[in-house]
Amino acid sequence: MKLQLSCDLISIDRAVKLAEDILPFIDIIEMGTPFLLQNGINAVKTFKERFPTKLILADMKIMDSGYEEAKMAFEAGADIVTVLAVSSPNTIRNAIVCAKEFGKEVMADMIEVKNIIERAKFLQDLGIDYICVHTAVDNQKSENPLADLYTLKQSIENARLAVAGGIKLENIDAVICEKPDIVIVGGGLTKAPNPREIARAMKEKMENISRIGKDDEICGV
Template sequence: MRSELLETLRRTKFLQVALDFIDINDALVVARKVSDLENVIIEAGTPLVKAEGIRGLLKLRELGKIVLADTKTADAGDVEVEIAYRGRSNIMTVLGAMDDSTVESAVKKAKELDILVQADLIGVKNTVDRAKQLYSLGVDIVGFHIGLDVQRKRGVTVADLKDEIRETGKYGIVSVAGGLSPKNINDLVELPISIYVVGGAITKSNAPRKVAEEIIKILSTSTIATR
């Protein structure tokens, strides 16, 4: 499963729908509207993982899509991999700013349980250098992430990190998150990105499926840049 999913991510651009809800029923309303679309990853956002746990992950997995549990693990990496695994998630996340021992713990357990580890670069200053280190520690995906608080305070999105994304893409699979919408994703399609994470532009829309379809159409116009 790991090897098959990794190969798919290397050759295909995915839309990841971030379900940052607290109630699983609210999350399912959106998830069901996009679950039949191709090249979609369903993300149980960190608030949803905290609020609904394994039960919520299992309900999302019933939709038959790739599921990412955004655990944002800061400690006890192996334990939180186990949580994602029991929820039948395909991918879990660890904070790239944490100690290497936490990352290594997550990677080791994830390989045993046949799921992927994504390292989230939120809060990391030297993103490219840390990304290289994280790949060497065995993470499968590195995620560039501009958090909501930073977006609000500084008015920046992940689209402002093109140079860092381009450089990091030389070394492994890249995910991007933070303020993405149909308006700015077009500026990123030629970069070596496998996963485009979109939250509010879809979940807060009156027509979430329509927005998702628009983004998927944009992504389908290009292939992942050669590493």
């Protein structure tokens, strides 16, 4: 189970310092969509050069020009790019083709997908690498990604799943008990007064679950 830091509404200098501070506890560093809009695609290059041992995800949220936009991110050093799962099949397919050429991966963001089981199966048939259940920032007060994560875990075999949307130390237990492949944390780390200790605690919980299965104390089983 991997912990992914999502850099969104912070400066590039602060994001670098944050990543350096919590580096031992994270596996993936995400250049979030607002971060890319503010800093440009070269931010990916900056982070890949600074943190070569970590996976770098460019949250491009591709919805058109699948090959061309994915290529921009991969040429800058991204290991994973995101495509919106509601995009046309050709857009998703072209992003996957590009990823294979570079030896990289594509994550489908399920934000606003209504029939998640049907779409997830379709994405698997296309050859997607990861499926991310995602609650939009604007909906986090009324929605929780845990329900969609549970649904896909129960319904889709062999899918590599990521989960994002309002995850903090206070609510991470319920998420990691479903054993997703990637847990994505943004504000829960970027807004924390002590991000290193929060990241350490999150990673320890994730490692405990991965090692021994559903832990009685954490999952209440």
